[in-house]
Amino acid sequence: MQKEYKTIQEIAGPLMLVNHVEGVSYDELGEIELANGQIRRCRVLEVNGDTVMVQLFEGSAGINLAESKVRFLGRGLELAVSQDMLGRVFDGMGNPKDGGPKIIPEQRLDINGTPMNPAARDYPAEFIQTGVSAIDGLNTLVRGQKLPVFSGSGLPHANLAAQIARQSKVLGTDSSFAVVFAAIGITYEEAEFFTSDFRRTGAIERAVLFMNLANDPAIERIATPRMALTAAEFLAFEKHMHVLVILTDITNYCDALREVSAAKKEVPGRRGYPGYLYTDLSTLYERAGRKQGLEGSITMIPILSMPEDDKTHPIPDLTGYITEGQIILSRELFRKGVTPPIDVLPSLSRLKDKGIGHGKTREDHADTMNQLFAAYSRGKDAKELAVILGDAALTDEDKLFAQFSDRFETQYVSQGYDANRTIEETLNLGWDLMKILPRGELKRIRDEYLDKYMPAEKG
Numbered sequence: 042m043q044k045e046y047k048t049i050q051e052i053a054g055p056l057m058l059v060n061h062v063e064g065v066s067y068d069e070l071g072e073i074e075l076a077n078g079q080i081r082r083c084r085v086l087e088v089n090g091d092t093v094m095v096q097l098f099e100g101s102a103g104i105n106l107a108e109s110k111v112r113f114l115g116r117g118l119e120l121a122v123s124q125d126m127l128g129r130v131f132d133g134m135g136n137p138k139d140g141g142p143k144i145i146p147e148q149r150l151d152i153n154g155t156p157m158n159p160a161a162r163d164y165p166a167e168f169i170q171t172g173v174s175a176i177d178g179l180n181t182l183v184r185g186q187k188l189p190v191f192s193g194s195g196l197p198h199a200n201l202a203a204q205i206a207r208q209s210k211v212l213g214t215d216s217s218f219a220v221v222f223a224a225i226g227i228t229y230e231e232a233e234f235f236t237s238d239f240r241r242t243g244a245i246e247r248a249v250l251f252m253n254l255a256n257d258p259a260i261e262r263i264a265t266p267r268m269a270l271t272a273a274e275f276l277a278f279e280k281h282m283h284v285l286v287i288l289t290d291i292t293n294y295c296d297a298l299r300e301v302s303a304a305k306k307e308v309p310g311r312r313g314y315p316g317y318l319y320t321d322l323s324t325l326y327e328r329a330g331r332k333q334g335l336e337g338s339i340t341m342i343p344i345l346s347m348p349e350d351d352k353t354h355p356i357p358d359l360t361g362y363i364t365e366g367q368i369i370l371s372r373e374l375f376r377k378g379v380t381p382p383i384d385v386l387p388s389l390s391r392l393k394d395k396g397i398g399h400g401k402t403r404e405d406h407a408d409t410m411n412q413l414f415a416a417y418s419r420g421k422d423a424k425e426l427a428v429i430l431g432d433a434a435l436t437d438e439d440k441l442f443a444q445f446s447d448r449f450e451t452q453y454v455s456q457g458y459d460a461n462r463t464i465e466e467t468l469n470l471g472w473d474l475m476k477i478l479p480r481g482e483l484k485r486i487r488d489e490y491l492d493k494y495m496p497a498e499k500g
Contacts, residue, residue: 226293420446
């Protein structure tokens with residue numbers, strides 16, 4: 042029987058002070074019983090002697106200080122997990138949102154997880170095919186990797202997220218594949234887009250969706266990604282599945298963190314975000330990976346919209362330090378009608394070399410990737426020169442590279458949101474584009490691969 046306290050002293054926004062408590066610990070879950078019998082949940086943020094500061098999940102409207110009671114439950118926030126979660130939609134706190142029955146849990150897990158022992162981590166090494174050429178061919182995703190998407194407001198990161206969730210698979214393995222999708226602080230319109238897209242394509246059968254809407258409390262926004270990662274850890278390390286976790290939008294998560302930090306009157310860091318933002322983000326991102334001796338894995342794609350398209354903003358800046366690369370969406374390509382508008386030159390996958398080559402994708406993958414990067418970069422330089430000096434200033438080779446650059450964007454990068462290209466189709470498309478260029482200019486590809494995939498024209 043939990044003790045009940047009628048000693049609420051003060052409420053300020055999402056925070057509440059309770060006096061004269063005993064045996065309460067940090068991060069413990071609590072319940073507030075209102076005078077009308079309504080129950081609201083809270084979480085302990087700070088313990089100072091016999092006074093605790095708690096954070097309200099559902100807001101403070103209607104709470105009467107004198108007539109409300111608080112009891113602490115002796116445990117942290119937990120998620121009821123089961124394999125029956127696949128195919129279901131939940132709210133940001135793990136409650137069913139699709140009208141289906143409650144989950145009968147196999148386990149109840151603390152949403153903060155348990156840190157993965159660095160010595161027990163396995164190195165990411167297996168290729169994940171997303172069906173998107175700009176990722177598979179040039180910035181390859183590897184099983185167990187953390188590869189964020191840096192977007193901007195108004196850019197179609199939602200379409201790209203849905204496409205990756207729908208199409209992704211690990212080649213050459215019999216293990217089952219699951220997607221855990223967490224939407225953080227999104228609008229009703231976006232939530233409807235994601236759920237209907239998953240249902241329309243049948244991807245919902247292998248997916249677990251967590252939907253936190255923009256009008257939900259800030260504290261729920263902080264819990265949502267942890268709920269999703271807890272479900273992913275259960276499916277990966279208990280049920281031996283390959284799990285792809287997509288979190289969108291991390292910027293909304295960080296803004297909620299800033300809101301709570303300001304309410305606690307903490308000293309702000311860069312742009313008003315709390316000084317521990319780096320540490321807090323790492324507690325999310327570092328839950329991805331592979332464990333030695335276990336078949337399952339967690340691969341993570343966090344999506345964040347950069348305020349004012351600024352890569353030096355604290356959220357993309359700190360995310361770049363913790364993760365292994367980034368996929369960057371370009372406003373310029375979006376205006377040109379390229380879908381998805383992935384800017385391949387500043388994008389980077391630091392682990393791409395580990396997931397490609399003979400036995401994983403194809404032996405020519407590394408060479409063609411390097412050549413496509415080099416040719417596209419030279420073509421863009423040639424086009425910039427033509428803008429300044431005119432086409433007459435370009436050599437014949439420069440004109441070919443400029444033509445290659447245009448066709449690379451319209452045929453290779455741009456593929457729409459329903460095209461699901463195999464890695465062979467992506468590599469063959471690269472070879473078709475390189476036929477525009479003289480063979481002598483393809484200096485980054487070994488002769489044996491040139492002879493095999495682009496034999497010299499007879500005569």
